[in-house]
Amino acid sequence: MNAMTKSAADLRRAARNHILAPRLESPFHDRLIALSEVNDWYNWAGYKAPHALFDGELEYFAIRSTAALFDISPMVKYRITGPDAGRYLNRLTLRDVRKLGVNRVHYTAWCDDHGHVLDDGTLFRLGENEFRLCCQERHLPWLLDSAFGFAVDIHEETEEIAGLALQGPTSYAVLRDAGFAGVEALKPFHIGTFPHEDGAVTISRTGFTGDLGYELFVPRARALSLWDRLWRAGEPHTIRAIGYGALNEARIEAGFIVANTDFVTAEGALRADRVRMPDEIGLDWLVDPDKPNFNGRRAILDARRNQSLKHILVGLEIEGNIPAEHAIVYHRKKHEAGLVTAAIWSPTAKRNIAIASLERPYGSKFTEDLWVEIYAMRELKYQKLMKRAKIVPRPFVRLARRTASPPGLA
Amino acid sequence: MQKYDALIVGGGHNGLVTACYLQRSGLNVAVLEKNGWVGGAATSRELTPGFLYSNCSYVCSLFRPEIMRDLELPKHGLQVIAYEGGAVFTRDGDYLASYRDHDSHRREFARYSKRDAEAYERYARDVTRQCRFIQPLLMRTAPDPFGFRPRDISEFLYLAKKFGEFSPQEMAETLRFWTMSISDFLDEYFETDVIKAYLALSGIIGTALGPMSPGTAYVLLHHYMGEVDGSVGAWGYARGGMGAVTQALARSFEAAGGTIRTDAEVSKILTRGGRTTGVVLANGDEVRADLVVSNADVKRTFLKLVDEDTLPGDFVHRVRHFKMRGSSGKVNIALDSLPEFPALPEGSSCIRGDMHFTDSIERMERAYDDWKAGRWSADPFLDMVIPTTLDPTMASPGKHFMSCFVQYCPPKLQGRDWTDADRDAFAETVIGQIADYSPGFRERIVHMEVRTPREIENEVGLTEGNIFQGELTFDQLLFNRPVPGYAQYRSPISGLYMCGSSTHPGGGVMGAPGRNAAAEILRDLKRSPEQMSKAHDVI
Secondary structure (H helix, E strand, C coil), rough: CCHHHHHHHHHHHHHHHHHHHCCCCCCCCCHHHHHHHEEEEEEEECCEEEECCCCHHHHHHHHHEEEEEEEECCCEEEEEEECCCHHHHHHHHHHCHHHHHHHHCEEEECCCCCCCEEEEEEEEEEECCCCCCECCCCCCHHHHHHCCCCCCCEEEEECCEEEEEEECCCCHHHHHHCCCHHHHHHCCCCCEEECCCCEEEECCCCCCCCCCEEEEEEEHHHHHHHHHHHHHHHHHHCCCCCCHHHHHHHHHHHCCCECCCCCCCCHHHHCCCCCCCHCCCCCCCHCCCCCCCCCCHHHHHHHHHHHCCCCEEEEEECCCCCCCCEEEEEECEEEEEEEEEEEEEECCEEEEEEEEECCCCCCCCCCCCEEEEEEEEECCCEEEEEEEEEEEECCCCCCCCHCCCCCCCC | CCCCEEEEEEEEEEHHHHHHHHHHHHHHHHEEEECCCEEECCEEEEECCEEEEECCCCCCCCCCCHHHHHHHCCCCCCCCECCCCEECCCCCCEEEEEECCCCHHHHHHCCCCCCCCCCCCCCHHHHHHHHHHHHHHCCCCCCCCCCCHHHHHHHHHHHHHHCCCCCCCHHHHHHHHCCCHHHHHHHHHCCCCCHHHHHHHHHHHCCCCCCCCCCEEEEEEECCCEEEEEEEECCCEEEECCCCHHHHHHHHHCCCEEEECCCCCCEEEECCCCCEEEEEEECEEEEEEEEEEEECCCCHHHHHHCCCCHHHHHHHHHHCCCCCCCCCEEEEEEECCCCCCCCCCCHHHHHHCEEEEECCHHHHHHHHHHHHHHCCCCCEEEEEEHHHHHHCCCCCCCCEEEEEEEEEECCCCCCECCCCHHHHHHHHHHHHHHHCCCCCCHHHHEEEEECHHHHHHHHHHHHHHHCCCCCCCCCHHHCCCCCCCCCEECCCCEEEEEECCCCCCCCCCHHHHHHHHHHHHHHHCCCCCCCCCCCCCCC
């Protein structure tokens, strides 16, 4: 016991020098820094992450035309195991985990007792009693407290596991040529385990781009060899490493939302009116009222029954080509109806698109005659534009190759 | 005999703030200070050649930015510089650091507990929510439930509206927060002793309560509310020591035409027919004015300076029982070189922040047990800063001034007065504790000033040496501070006002009591306080 205590104290002491590098370097940093031509970094959850590596616009076209490699290691990851792991996660999250087979992934979200969304993320079922939860924010106290009464072990593994997203039309070809035999059998949201060096890599057909794509997870120690394996195989398929700027454009086209960008998470909100229920951020389809009790169920169903939902998240198509980022949305050009949370000119759809949070009844009952006021700064002068906005379904870009099975080679 | 429009009894920071606002509003004001210098408990004094001492208050963050702007304090020399983090040293030779960088802060907590590291965010959010509620109240006069004039009603409605913006859960949280012990509160978030000890410090500083006493969670809030340039929860040093705050106020006041008289101790506040007529100084001089504003604490003002028989009995009873218990001391040290703390990595930023040696709440509570028994804590907790690591004006290069706030330290020792020998023995417990973590510390000491409640009361005039002019527990806040029915800076005697930290919103070098008192006085004079800006909005 004494020896154990001592080694815990030694480990703790050894970790004290973290302050010398306030921005962690991802397991792939050596490769990223070698490829970074523009040195454009940002802080992703305490990691040094590229906003762009060589040219944001060209990086975007790597996603949509060839293969793009994006480092997702900074994403927060929890490993959840134990005989009650499935039951626990079913209690925690909105979707029915009983319907999530082994080697399958689903997108889900979880709420506090008041039905306010704590985060969204992807849940990987790696075994009957083994899961990985990937998300934007940190939730360890919430996950541990929710485990009361369940035989389950929760382990935060963000720094231990390296992750890569390989996205784009040639992403399958890259994996095939890298020697991951059998990867062609993966359908969307399927997971496979493939040998890599003396260990294994977990590959899922998932991503954040709305394109054909895969996500790969390995223990930190094998990160660089995995990168090199993909890079070598990828060169004939025009693989490019990309930063978040390009990914963000692709995700908006795909209509995906980002926690604390498109909505404020319940544990992060200082102002009581900023929290959101799933139905208020377009996640109503995740809520499964027929499954056993889950956190926030009663509040969500009450809000539906009492029609007390206050907000709604919509996709907008805006006339013109000036992105409407953070613009105010108006009804009949005069009543404030909400706020644009993300907007781009879509290079693929050739449309001016946006994700907006509106205050009901705007967006629910009043869906016509919506406008956005864009302040476009041009040579130190605001060009104020009032542009018509139309509610359209998401995704804004729908690509057949995303779901094609077997996957295409280009 | 001189006559002024208004006299301020005591030249502390609040007295000077009131003086500035009144003088700028066209009154002829004199500040009467018993010491040979102004500043009260916000002073910088050269107690040994070459070293400036912030010998009472030692950090600055609560001081309201609106006041700094209104009174042009930057123009008169005030600069507040933010400082970085700090550390608690643990008995096993390690430490828990606090870092300004969000992710570094989390990783530091994660060295002790991954759970606590991720719990910090929720904790910070909850405390910040409470701060956002309370902060706008600082610069408003508390409503008086006894008077219930229209503006009291509207002030109550304001409070109710602020409270009403909370969800029912938040209201419940608020009530719990204002009444809980800091120890119970922290237990709801954290599991690690040293993390809880570090966060509990702000809940007991200056308070004659232990971390397990109900009501200490609010004291934490009072400290958390500070801000440096819009960064809430940040702390800073006044460049030139805390005296820079009061020196800038004094210059602002004199620039507006005000009079400061030092070595002018007020021995009596004169009254006739329920009105004040001025004061008598210790040397027998009388100074006349229809308005007298006391910066002294409520006990000193009404139990020493005013004839008791001119006051309502109930009021006097309440003042007597206002809790203003001495709980802390101060050891100020001039050092000929920067102390070393072998636990810290070389070049650590922690030495530029606040440092502590108490690594568990239980140790804090034991330290409080000593106070209850009428002894100074054998194992005290220190809040130690070395402002010269960031401020080049307080000592010559390489030399340092260290301020150690020490808790607990009773006003009397088992019923008897302090002696010089007691004071030296008290200092030894402090120096001994530092030396345990900093080899060679004693050899670096050039000069030392030790202040028990006895010295603080004698020099600064704070009853029992209580740094807040009355404890910040919920029973002594808002319309109950200092006395129900007299929470709006007025007293039972017409023309006599209070402006010290005994009044709402309480202690710390905040300036809000002084500013609010000036607002009430000007209201009574039917003058509009044109130079007084409203509190910044919390959005």
